[in-house]
Amino acid sequence: MSKNIQAIRGMHDLLPTHSPLWQRLEDGAREVLEGYGYQEIRTPLVEVTELFKRSIGEVTDIVEKEMYSFTDRNGDSLSLRPEGTASCVRAAIEHGLLAQPQRLWYRGPMFRHERPQRGRYRQFHQIGVEVFGLDGPDIDLEVILLTRRLWRALGIDGLRLEINTLGDAPERAAYRDALTAYLGRHLDQLDEDSRKRLHTNPLRILDSKDPRTQAVVADAPRLIDHLGGTSRDHFAALCAGLDEAGLDYEQNPRLVRGLDYYNRTVFEWTTDDLGAQGTVCAGGRYDGLVEQLGGRATPAVGFALGVERAVALLEQRDDPAAPSLDAYLVAVGDAAQARAIQIAEDLRDALPGMRLMCHCGGGSFKSQFKKADRSGAQLALVLGEAELAQGLIGVKPLRGTGEQETIAIRDLPKRLKRLD
Template identity: 60%
Template sequence: MSQQQSFKKVSAITGMKDILPGESARWEHLEAIVRDWLAAYGYRNLRAPVLEHTRLFARGIGEVTDIVEKEMYSFTDALNGDMLTMRPEFTAGMVRATIEHNLLYERPQRVYAMGPVFRHERPQRGRYRQFHQIDVEALGFAGPDVDAELILMLARLWKLLGLKDVRLELNSLGLPEERAAHRQALVAHLETHIDVLDEEARRRMHTNPLRVLDTKNPAMQEMANSAPRLFDFLGEQSRAHFDGVCERLHDAGISYTLNPRLVRGLDYYNLTVFEWTTDRLGAQGTVCGGGRYDGLLELLGGKPAPAVGFAIGMERLLDLWEQDASYDTPAECDVYFVHQSEAAQRQAMRLAELLRDAGLKVMVHAGPSGFKAQFKRADLSGAAAAVILGDAELQSGRASVKWLRQEQADNQEQQQEMPFGQLVEFLQSRCKQKV
C-alpha cells in the first residue's frame, strides 16, 4: 500500500468550524458594520495575543469559575516550562496589555477587539470550542454615564442590523463589602436548603454561591426565588450608581427588565451587570453580556482604575442577523473578462489592471475554457458585466460588453461594443453603484 493510500483524511476538530468564502462574506460585512459603529463612539482597536500565561486567567476570571476549572485549553510551553492558555475571553488580556503598556497614564481608553476565543465544552447551537467575540472595554471611566452609553451603543447596533426580539436585563452586584454581607446571608440560606441542592450547587455553595442562583434545575427554582437578593444589600453609593444608569436609559427610551438573579459567569464584575437575550437561539439565548469590573486592574497588578465593558458572541449575532434581515452575498467582482486565445487573455490582463486602477473589482478567466463555461463562471461571480475578447475584438480594438444583471440590461442594450481606450470610463460610469 502506498503512503498516499494509507493516509487517513483529516477533518476539522469538532467544535472548530471552517468558514468558507460564501459564508465569510457575511462575516466581513458584519465586521465592517461593527468597526464603523465603534468608530462612531470613539473606540480604537487593541490586538492582544491569543496565548497568555495561565495565571492571568486564573487570577482575573476566578479559579472557581467553570471557565478556569473545566473549559480552558492550557498546556506547558516546551521551551521554558511556562503554563500557557489560549484565551477563553478577551477582558483579562486587554487589561493586562493596558497595565503593561501604561495606556491609562495620560487618559482613559476606549478600546475593542474582535477575534477567536477558545473553550473546551460540548458544542451546540451558538457555542463552539473555537468561537468569536466582539469585545468592547471602556477603561478609566467611573460614572454611570459610560455604563449607560455602552448599553445605548448596543441598542444602536441592534437597530443597524435590524434585529428584533432582543431584550435587556439589568442588575447591580454592588461593592465588595455589600457582596460579602450578601454572601454570608446567601450561604446560610443554601445550608438550610441543602436537601434540594444538586451536586454542582453543593460544590459551589461555599466557593461561588452567587452562581448557584443562576441554576436551570427546575427542582431548585423555588429555593433560588426565595434566596436573599443582593440588590437588597446595596448601600447608598451603589444604588445611586444604578439609578444613574437607569435614568439615562429612561432618557433614551431603552426598556429593560430588572433581574436580581443576573450575576454573569466571571468573578471580576461589580456594580452594573447586563445581558441582551433572545428566545430565538435555543438554549443559548444570551447575545451580549457585560458590566463594570472596577477591581480588575488592581487585581492584575496595575494601579486601581475603574472599567466597564461587554462581549458579543459573533456566531449568535450572525444567526440572529440572518433570521431578521434579507442578505445578498456580495459579488466577487464588478467585471469578468471572457477571452478566446492567449493573445486575448494577455490583452484582458492589461485592461483589467486599468479597470482596477479606476476602483473596479475585476476577474480575468484563468486557463483555457470554452465561451459557454466562461460565461457560466462569469454569471456565478455576480459581476455586472462580462467583457468579451476574441480575435475579432483584438483586430478591431473594440471590446464587447455583455450586461449580466437585469438592472443593468433594463437601462442599456444587453450587449455593446466599446473601444479599448474608452472601456475604463464606460465601465466605471455604468458600474459606479457597485463600487
C-alpha cells in the same frame, strides 16, 4: 487509503458562502465603535495561564474545566485565551495606557473546551469593548446604548435587555454570607452543580436552570437589600438614563454573570431565537480587576458580543449568498488572454473598489460565459482576437435587459463609471 483529516470538534471552517454575513457584522461593529471614539486593540491568542486564574477566578468553570492550557518548552504554563477582558487589562497595564481614560475595542477568536452545541463552540469569536478610567453611571449607559445602536445598524431586532447591580466587593461579601447561610438550609433541594458552588461561587446558584433550585432561589435574600447608598445611587442613575433614552429593560436580580471580576452594573442582551444559547451580548463593570492584575486602581466597564450568535440571527433574516461581482472578463485566444490580465489591472487602477474577476485557464466563449453567469457578475467584458486587433472590447449585460455593445478599450473605464 489514509483517513481524511477533519476539523477539531467544536471548531469550524468559515466558508465563502457565509463570509459576507461575518463581514457585515464586523464592518457594522467597526463603524459604530469608531463613531463613539473607540480604538481597536489586538492582543495575542496565548497568554500565561496565571493571567486568567487571577482575573476570572480559580474556582470558575472556565479555569477549572474549560481552558486549553499547556506547558511550553520553557516550562511555562500557557493558555489559549478564553475571553478578551483579561488580555486587554494586561496590555493596558504593560503599555502604560491607563494614565488617561481609554475606550478600546477588540475582535477575534476565543477558546473553551465545552460541549459543542448550537451557539456554543470550542473556538468562538467575540467583539468586545473595554473602557478604563471612568467610574460614573454615564459610561455604563453609553456602553449599553452603543450596543442598541449596533443592533439597529445590523437590522437585528427582538433582543431583550436585562440589567442588575452586584454592588461593591464588601457589599457582595456580606450578601454572599447571607445567601450561603440561606441555601445551606435547603441543601437537599439544590442540584449537584449548585451544591458544589455553595462555598466557592454561591452567586452563580442564582442563575441555575434547575427547576428545584430555581424554586429555592425564588425566596433567597436579595442582593439589592445589602447595597449601600453609593451603589444604589449608581444603579438608579443608570436606570434613569435608560428610561430617558427610551430603552426598555428588565431588572433581573438573578443576573450575576459567570466571572469573578464583575461589580456594580451587569447586563445581558438575550433572545428566544437561538434556543438554549440565548445570550448574544453581555458585560458590566469590573472596577477592581486592573489593581488585581498589578496596575493602579482603575474603574472599568465593558462587554463582549458573541459573533457566531449574532451571525445566526442575521442568517434568520438575510440570504448569506456572496456579493456579486461587477464584471467578469472573458478572453479567448492566446493574445487576448495575455492582454486581458493587464486590462483588468488598468480597470482596477481606474475604478478603485470595482469587483472584477478575470477568467483564467482558457476555454471557449461558451464555457467562459457559463462561468461568468455563475459568478453572479452584472456584466461580461468580452475580448477576442478580432476585437483586440482593433483595440475594442465587448460589454454585455448578464442581468436584466440590455444589448451587448462594443467600445474602444481605452474608453472602458469611463463607460463602466457611467454604468455604475
